[in-house]
Amino acid sequence: MSAVFTPRPSSPAPDRAFEADLCIHIFTASAALVGVCLTVIGLIRIVVTTTKVGTIADDLLAGDATLFMVSCLLSYWALRARSARRMHRIEQAADAIFLVGLLLMTIACAVITFAML
Template identity: 60%
Template sequence: MPNNRSHLEEDICIHIFTVSASMVGVCLTVIGLLRVVIAIRQIDSFADDLLALTAILFLVSCLSSYWALRTRSKGRMHQVERFADVVFIIAMLLMVVACIIITFAVAIS
């Protein structure tokens, strides 16, 4: 049974790693698109700054999960994996806030 749990935890780390890396790209793409909209409509938004922060947090989560996958100590793997998970959730929540800001900024203008 411990082997199945270890495999499951490694599987979670792999998912955090791949999704976090993808989300960095998504954040950067949205920042680029948002900058184009800001230039065209002459509106300013805090959302691009918030998305830059989420991109950094997703990168921290990605690197942390990679570190968890590479570590040999199970105890350290659990700590680093938990950290990566918390940072990932915070980044997702901030991304939702950025989406709300973008929605209201576009709707108001």
């Protein structure tokens, strides 16, 4: 009696699964942060019209929302990429833009805080 080797169906490589998981997190977090930026812009506009105190925070947050949207689109594109190499490069770009967006959001928070003093 001879043993017959039956290969398993191919599963995604662990690195590709990790990249996909990271892209999903970037996608959901950046989409949520676009909404947060837009909400804060609306609140700042209300405060500016009632108190006549101007600030550049809404401009920073508008740029921030754009960065998060680009990060969101790139992470979605990375999830749709067929090549693992392409997925990795697009994911790295999405990750870098996401981190720049977080840094800009921190600067905007500092501007808002100091404008209210």
